[in-house]
Amino acid sequence: DQCDNCGNLLDAVELINPRSKTDGSTPVVRETEHFFLDLPAFIDQLRAYLADPAKQEHWRPNVLRVSQNKVDDLKGRPITRDIAWGIPIPLEGWEDKRMYVWFEAVMGYFTASIEWAENTGQPDAWKQWWYNDQAKIYNFIGKDNIEFHSIIWPAELLGIDGLYAEDGDGHITLPYDVPANEFMNIEGKQFSKSRNWAIWVPDILERYDPDAIRYYITMTAPETRDSDWSWDGFITRNNTELLAAWGNLVNRVLKFAAKHFEGQVPDPGELREMDRDILAQVEAGFERVGDLMSAVKLRDGLSEAMALVREVNAYLDRAPWFKVVKEDKQQAATTIYTALQCIDHLKTILAPYLPFTSQRVHEFLGYEGTLFGEQHIETVQESERAHDVLTYDGTGAAGRWEPGNLPVGQTLRKPEALFRKLEPELVEEERARLGQPREHEHLPGQG
16 A cells, blocks of 8 residues: 555555465456545645644644645545455444454544543543543654544544544644654664564563663654664663763762761752752753643653753752762751752653663652653553553652752762763674664563
8 A cells, every 4th residue: 555665545446466465466456345435525624724724833744745745636535445354344344344454543543542432431532532622632643644644634533523522512632743864774774574684672672771772762763854773872862871871970970978978868058059050950941841741742851851961960060969978968968958959850750761760760769759751551441352451550659840858868879870881893793783683573562
């Protein structure tokens, strides 16, 4: 249906010299009947939706360009297939048909909300998002799936607009943003499962810490243009940014507090101007980073957070602490108190990006509980089958998107290294793995 190179949707009869990927045979054209989504019926509404001035501000340029180019030439789209696998059409006489995956997959965002509401004993709770003009729905995708989420999915929602509203006049919530990423290559070449030119998540997690991986992916994310995973870049950023900046900041401040202040948050006395300035700067990061994340400028948000880390390190280079602790312990106490407060704030600002190490910093600072809630898989039994759903329980989460308030006298825990140094030799080791068979396959549900 879609060209992998240019993203254009193709009718099967338009293919030149088609061949079966399974056995190489030539497909035969046969007459059949299908259900269609009447996209032309929604052209005016889709044009208005895409012309919304707000979208000009926050939609990524390529997403808006692709969507607007497609909307003027819409044709009816078949939404059934003559295949054996898939969701059956629930109508008598059509049992041999299956739903087209991109018709039913996007509708799953809607139906999953309804199922969640029913399973939690709140059958109408889903309406607080889907019939709420203040709700913001984000659909995170890759650029090859833009049309399905910016045209086909809104058309489906427009087709059921008002159907479930209590008064019949409510309008269903359309996607607020469709932040599609471009493609990420690896060492200058496209990812390819068939050629094993890929990075397999279970494998890389056996060799590297998850936050180091998350950090590099975010910092090199293809938000507006294609990017490249470079093993040299991964190791360099781990060592010079995560380890040298953030990890070193946490480690040296906590170790100093353990040695000179009995492992407790010291009483700062009266804060100096430099202390108030750095605290205000880091606290302002909640708004700045939060705004960038809301605008799905995740790379910029992480860059801003790391800039704050560097500012705190620069503060420690200026403020009295290490050299004066024996002669003027109060001055050192003020500096360490300020640095600990900044670390407390930063662990929360960094938590969406670095959840595992942020939780460890949370514990180093003497807190109990977890920053995040708990995820678990539940099995939902239907009349004829069962399926698993990933659920999240946030009731036990201690994290709040706001500055911390680390109390004077709180006992700190012994710190451990947040990140490990990665040796340069690993670059060639990892490059040598590319294109080679995997050492072992991971079956679904493993590791």
